[in-house]
Amino acid sequence: MNGCARAELTTSQRVIAKKNKVQQGKDFMSLEGQLIDQKSLRAVTGKTADWNEIAKDCIAFAKATGGRLLLGSEGVQDAPSAGQQFRADLPDTVRGKLVARTINRAVLPDVATAANGGQYIELRIPRAMAMASTTDGRYFLRVADQSKPVTGDDERGQKLNKLVWDDHRQSPTELIEPHRLAALVLEHLQRYPESAISCIHGRVGGEIHPKQVKRALEDLIGRWAVRCEGDYRWRRYWAVS
Structure with missing residues (x-):
C-alpha cells in the first residue's frame, strides 16, 4: 500500500470517527431530554410562575421512567447564575403547587448548589406506580426533550386509554x-x-x-x-x- 492510499485510509477513518462522535452526541442529547429538563427560576417564582407547565413535565416524566427537573437554570449546559439564592420555603411551595395540580405522582424537591455558588432546585420525579395525570384529566408523554399531550385520536392515546381502564380496575395494594x-x-x-x-x-x-x-x-x-x-x-x- 503506497503513501497516498494510507493517507486516504486515514482520512476515511477520521470521517467515520467524526460521524460516530456526532451520533454519540445526538444520543446523549436525546437521553438528556428524556431524563432531564431545565427551567428558569422564573417558572416557579413571582408573577411569571407557570405551574401548569411544570405539572405537565412532571406527568410526562412520571409516565416514563421518571426524571429530573432542574429549576433555576436555562439550557442543557447552563449553570445557575453565580450566587443565585431563593427563599428557603420555595421547595415546599413547589411541592404544594404540584400536589394541587397533579394526580398519582410524587415529587422530591432538593436544594442544590452549583460550583459557582448558585442555588437551584433539583426536582426528582419517580416513575408513577399508578396512572399519572393533571387534576383536570390530561395526560402527557415525554417525546425527546418535550412533554406532549396524549389524545384518543392517535395510537398512543388508544393505548393510554386501555392503561387507564386497567389501572382503575386495580386495588390500591x-x-x-x-x-x-x-x-x-x-x-x-x-x-x-x-x-x-x-x-x-x-x-x-x-x-x-x-x-x-x-x-x-x-x-x-x-x-x-x-x-x-x-x-x-x-x-x-x-x-x-
Missing part, C-alpha cells in the same frame, strides 16, 4: 410494591427527619392508601431502619443512621 414504598418512605425520612405519618404520606404519594404507608413504617421499624417517638398523632419518625 396493587399500585405499588411494598419494597418500593418502604424505600420511598426511608428516603423521605433521611431528608425530612422527625416527620409525622401524615407528612410522609403526603410526600411519597397521596394516591397510596394510608394503611400501606403505616405498614411500610412498621416494616422499617422492625428492621431497625426507622425509629419513632410519641403516641398517636404526636408520633414522629426518624431514619436510623
Whole structure:
C-alpha cells in the first residue's frame, strides 16, 4: 500500500470517527431530554410562575421512567447564575403547587448548589406506580426533550386509554410494591427527619392508601431502619443512621 492510499485510509477513518462522535452526541442529547429538563427560576417564582407547565413535565416524566427537573437554570449546559439564592420555603411551595395540580405522582424537591455558588432546585420525579395525570384529566408523554399531550385520536392515546381502564380496575395494594414504598418512605425520612405519618404520606404519594404507608413504617421499624417517638398523632419518625 503506497503513501497516498494510507493517507486516504486515514482520512476515511477520521470521517467515520467524526460521524460516530456526532451520533454519540445526538444520543446523549436525546437521553438528556428524556431524563432531564431545565427551567428558569422564573417558572416557579413571582408573577411569571407557570405551574401548569411544570405539572405537565412532571406527568410526562412520571409516565416514563421518571426524571429530573432542574429549576433555576436555562439550557442543557447552563449553570445557575453565580450566587443565585431563593427563599428557603420555595421547595415546599413547589411541592404544594404540584400536589394541587397533579394526580398519582410524587415529587422530591432538593436544594442544590452549583460550583459557582448558585442555588437551584433539583426536582426528582419517580416513575408513577399508578396512572399519572393533571387534576383536570390530561395526560402527557415525554417525546425527546418535550412533554406532549396524549389524545384518543392517535395510537398512543388508544393505548393510554386501555392503561387507564386497567389501572382503575386495580386495588390500591396493587399500585405499588411494598419494597418500593418502604424505600420511598426511608428516603423521605433521611431528608425530612422527625416527620409525622401524615407528612410522609403526603410526600411519597397521596394516591397510596394510608394503611400501606403505616405498614411500610412498621416494616422499617422492625428492621431497625426507622425509629419513632410519641403516641398517636404526636408520633414522629426518624431514619436510623
